[in-house]
Amino acid sequence: MTRFLLLLLALVAAPAPAQLRVFAAASLTEAMQEAGRAYTARTKEPVSFSFASSGTIARQLEGGAPADLFVSADAESMDYAVAKGSIRPGTRRALLGNSLVLVAPMASRAKPVAMIDGRFPLLARLGPNGRLAVGDPAYVPAGRYAEQALTKLGLWRAVQPRLARAENVRAALALVSRGEAPLGIVYATDAALDKGVALAGRFPAASHAPISYPMALTTRAAPTAPRFARFLLSAQARAIFARYGFTPPK
Missing domain, CATH: 3.40.190.10 (Periplasmic binding protein-like II)
Known part of the structure; x- marks a missing residue:
């Protein structure tokens, strides 16, 4: 009984997994939410989302908004975030395309x-x-x-x-x-x-310019954030995005 109680207390005292914070373009709402659920089901790591226009998000990051990952609907907004020092160098990747x-x-x-x-x-x-x-x-x-x-x-x-x-x-x-x-x-x-x-x-x-969705870790990104970024590039995530009509990056 004592061992059981100690185990129960340890479980209660264990901190909950930190929630990853993803700021993404509004057009990604449903697809990204489904990808987040699939990721959490696989890893037990929760993901929260904030959706808005990419330009608005880039300015929010500049102002210190607490995000781990930024997924933009264009290169220009990501370029702005990079120029303002909001993005971790070397983490930018092309994720999706659209029409x-x-x-x-x-x-x-x-x-x-x-x-x-x-x-x-x-x-x-x-x-x-x-x-x-x-x-x-x-x-x-x-x-x-x-x-x-x-x-x-x-x-x-x-x-x-x-x-x-x-x-x-x-x-x-x-x-x-x-x-x-x-x-x-x-x-x-x-x-x-x-x-x-x-x-x-x-x-x-x-x-028009190719419609491209780049993603990148922010300078505030948690240690677990790269795992979610890699998941978004996986075959499982790409299948989710394809069901919503997104195309491979151009």
């Missing part, structure tokens, strides 16, 4: 196009008062990709005054899903998750 699409509310009767080009009647599709929902290009990667694509296709100057600038790509998606915007530009993975939107067209990959 850019135009979406409309599911109730829309507009005929989708296979590939958007410079002849696409974007303003006509918006109507006299409609706005184009995008992540704010000032700090949202999806918005920057959208600006690049529209500029390449010669559509940016005309549509720029008609933007509905959202705080992240999921907020832009929600504007379209709720019918508050007739069109929006989001990632293909986001469009696939929301039953309230329909695909209106795809943007050519050559119209």
Whole structure:
């Protein structure tokens, strides 16, 4: 009995595993949460997530936010975090890729196009008062990709005054899903998750920079953080990401 009590007391006194803190792009929400559950099931190490636009996260890290791992939706936001000394040198890795699409509310009767080009009647599709929902290009990667694509296709100057600038790509998606915007530009993975939107067209990959999701450990990373980073590169994690429509990095 004494031995049993000592064992019980030892178990009660044992500290709980430290929770890894992952800051990731909003477009990764469901896929990353599933990957986190799979990792915890394998290792018993808990993982917590904070999702936002990559530019916002990069500035949070600069301000000292307590994160172990940063997964960005673009190279620019990661470059900013590196420049500000928020990232542990030598830990940056390319994780995933994605594609850019135009979406409309599911109730829309507009005929989708296979590939958007410079002849696409974007303003006509918006109507006299409609706005184009995008992540704010000032700090949202999806918005920057959208600006690049529209500029390449010669559509940016005309549509720029008609933007509905959202705080992240999921907020832009929600504007379209709720019918508050007739069109929006989001990632293909986001469009696939929301039953309230329909695909209106795809943007050519050559119209914007490759959509890349780099990840890196922060300078505050716990000793266990590299294990989760390695897991995200594993076959098990890649299968999870593939189910959500993410592609290998480009």
